[in-house]
Amino acid sequence: MDLSLSTRTEGDRTVVTVGGEIDVYTAPKLREQLIDLVSGGNYHLVVDMESVDFLDSTGLGVLVGGLKRVRAHEGSLRLVCTQERILKIFRITGLTKVFPIHATVDEALAATD
Amino acid sequence: MDLSLSTRTEGDRTVVTVGGEIDVYTAPKLREQLIDLVSGGNYHLVVDMESVDFLDSTGLGVLVGGLKRVRAHEGSLRLVCTQERILKIFRITGLTKVFPIHATVDEALAATD
Amino acid sequence: MPTVEVSFTALPSHVRTARLIALAVARRAGVDEQFLDEVRLAVGEACSRAVNVHQGTGLDAPIVMSLSDEQDRFSVEVTDRGPLEGAASAPDLDDLDAQALTAEAESDSEPMPDLLPPGFGLAVISGLVEDVAVTSDTTGTSVRMTWPATDVMAPDGR
Amino acid sequence: MPTVEVSFTALPSHVRTARLIALAVARRAGVDEQFLDEVRLAVGEACSRAVNVHQGTGLDAPIVMSLSDEQDRFSVEVTDRGPLEGAASAPDLDDLDAQALTAEAESDSEPMPDLLPPGFGLAVISGLVEDVAVTSDTTGTSVRMTWPATDVMAPDGR
Numbered sequence: 001m002d003l004s005l006s007t008r009t010e011g012d013r014t015v016v017t018v019g020g021e022i023d024v025y026t027a028p029k030l031r032e033q034l035i036d037l038v039s040g041g042n043y044h045l046v047v048d049m050e051s052v053d054f055l056d057s058t059g060l061g062v063l064v065g066g067l068k069r070v071r072a073h074e075g076s077l078r079l080v081c082t083q084e085r086i087l088k089i090f091r092i093t094g095l096t097k098v099f100p101i102h103a104t105v106d107e108a109l110a111a112t113d
Numbered sequence: 114m115d116l117s118l119s120t121r122t123e124g125d126r127t128v129v130t131v132g133g134e135i136d137v138y139t140a141p142k143l144r145e146q147l148i149d150l151v152s153g154g155n156y157h158l159v160v161d162m163e164s165v166d167f168l169d170s171t172g173l174g175v176l177v178g179g180l181k182r183v184r185a186h187e188g189s190l191r192l193v194c195t196q197e198r199i200l201k202i203f204r205i206t207g208l209t210k211v212f213p214i215h216a217t218v219d220e221a222l223a224a225t226d
Numbered sequence: 227m228p229t230v231e232v233s234f235t236a237l238p239s240h241v242r243t244a245r246l247i248a249l250a251v252a253r254r255a256g257v258d259e260q261f262l263d264e265v266r267l268a269v270g271e272a273c274s275r276a277v278n279v280h281q282g283t284g285l286d287a288p289i290v291m292s293l294s295d296e297q298d299r300f301s302v303e304v305t306d307r308g309p310l311e312g313a314a315s316a317p318d319l320d321d322l323d324a325q326a327l328t329a330e331a332e333s334d335s336e337p338m339p340d341l342l343p344p345g346f347g348l349a350v351i352s353g354l355v356e357d358v359a360v361t362s363d364t365t366g367t368s369v370r371m372t373w374p375a376t377d378v379m380a381p382d383g384r
Numbered sequence: 385m386p387t388v389e390v391s392f393t394a395l396p397s398h399v400r401t402a403r404l405i406a407l408a409v410a411r412r413a414g415v416d417e418q419f420l421d422e423v424r425l426a427v428g429e430a431c432s433r434a435v436n437v438h439q440g441t442g443l444d445a446p447i448v449m450s451l452s453d454e455q456d457r458f459s460v461e462v463t464d465r466g467p468l469e470g471a472a473s474a475p476d477l478d479d480l481d482a483q484a485l486t487a488e489a490e491s492d493s494e495p496m497p498d499l500l501p502p503g504f505g506l507a508v509i510s511g512l513v514e515d516v517a518v519t520s521d522t523t524g525t526s527v528r529m530t531w532p533a534t535d536v537m538a539p540d541g542r
């Protein structure tokens with residue numbers, strides 16, 4: 001299954017909906033998308049991962065890269081994910097402490113911490 | 114998926130219900146079963162293939178072998194099969210002309226041609 | 227080189243694994259559902275044939291199955307180190323029923339009535355797959371089968 | 385030898401194929417459903433790592449993935465021809481968040497903030513799979529991962 005990507009704007013935030021597999025093969029596509037958004041002045045990102053069915057460390061690297069990029073502009077990168085098998089890789093790598101992870105897009109849009 | 118085999122008697126006929134894959138790996142098991150039945154005096158066999166999801170030429174060979182064995186005792190070997198993908202291999206090998214193929218076990222049990 | 231090579235020793239259980247792998251990769255390569263049964267059966271026949279050749283001639287070398295996904299074609303090539311069944315012995319499919327019936331007359335004297343004529347597997351493949359190439363030389367025999375595919379995995383497809 | 389070998393050139397698209405193959409064979413080998421996600425992720429990490437090693441060092445040789453289904457164990461071994469990441473650079477998983485945060489301070493000067501530290505993939509594998517063995521010598525590095533399986537494919541299982 002390939003990666004699917006779509007974006008939409010909600011107030012000052014941009015929701016990136018990702019589906020499929022984020023791995024060494026597709027991660028460059030997600031990386032480009034995040035770079036494009038940040039270059040276009042979108043510094044508050046919500047990445048909806050509910051339709052992601054595979055995420056590996058290359059994909060994690062791209063998310064960490066996105067986080068670094070938005071933070072350089074005082075921005076934020078929030079994740080939406082409730083799938084246990086995806087959450088697991090954030091947990092074993094300790095990245096749950098780095099990313100705010102929300103149960104729904106609405107929750108991520110409302111969050112301000 | 115492995116091969117599943119079960120047999121039951123219906124009057125003077127023996128119904129062999131086969132499920133799974135009949136290939137180079139499992140065909141020996143079906144072969145033994147047919148040999149055992151013929152050695153035990155069961156010369157009228159109905160092989161129900163409705164639950165078979167794979168059949169290759171090794172499997173065909175075992176069925177042809179079974180047919181030869183029962184015919185040596187004036188017996189019969191009827192097949193029950195309606196699955197197009199299984200029928201196809203009988204058709205391309207011309208073996209539809211060798212085996213009586215029925216749509217149901219009842220039809221095979223009633224057949225006397 | 228968009229080719230993945232699978233090699234395995236000549237054992238019946240590996241034929242199933244090879245079949246499973248070819249089917250999974252074909253599906254992933256975008257081979258249409260309507261051809262998947264054909265891939266599964268034809269690859270199984272080619273691998274069974276190769277395993278029989280190696281077992282029959284006591285060859286220890288592995289069987290190699292190459293999977294290529296190029297442009298709009300998906301190909302599987304199964305290569306063994308043995309000889310090709312002589313053209314003389316290749317059965318005419320239209321004749322198989324006749325052969326089956328003839329053989330039956332002598333079935334009591336036949337120790338292995340389950341064995342179909344050599345070349346039967348290849349004949350099934352030819353009857354099944356439109357694009358097949360069989361080549362053979364002193365180093366071995368190879369059966370290459372090709373199916374149409376939508377190239378979902380093309381490197382430039384992202 | 386109940387081993388099937390899959391070899392492929394060091395390309396990202398082949399990592400997906402290797403993952404798909406390992407998953408299909410693991411399922412067939414009777415690896416419990418609860419471990420299949422782990423197999424998929426860990427094999428993907430091992431193959432991605434190997435591909436990166438070959439691409440990073442310009443190695444043309446193929447990556448080899450061996451699948452073994454012995455008794456009640458299913459093993460996948462991924463072998464490359466490159467060096468193992470130095471132990472010195474192997475990240476402490478507990479430290480990764482700290483590393484990620486630190487790196488962020490210098491993100492503007494960093495050309496590739498997407499690159500995780502070398503050894504990250506191996507660290508993920510170790511965090512994920514209970515039975516892992518990593519060996520390395522001058523000919524290359526190999527990562528062997530083993531899972532419990534019910535041996536549905538045993539030759540004597542029929």
Ligand SMILES: Nc1ncnc2c1ncn2[C@@H]1O[C@H](COP(=O)(O)OP(=O)(O)O)[C@@H](O)[C@H]1O
Pocket residue numbers: 001002021053054085254404407420421
């Ligand atoms: N979470 C999962 N656990 C176990 N098997 C899965 C899971 N997700 C998908 N699969 C199976 O893995 C195989 C490959 O699926 P997947 O990798 O998601 O698709 P693709 O092959 O297109 O990448 C399929 O047979 C699918 O049924």
Ligand SMILES: Nc1ncnc2c1ncn2[C@@H]1O[C@H](COP(=O)(O)OP(=O)(O)O)[C@@H](O)[C@H]1O
Pocket residue numbers: 114115134166167198246249262263412
């Ligand atoms: N007729 C079919 N056409 C296409 N795919 C099939 C068909 N039957 C089974 N499959 C698929 O082929 C794969 C292997 O199935 P199968 O060979 O039946 O089981 P097993 O792998 O246990 O032998 C599975 O992913 C299954 O969904």
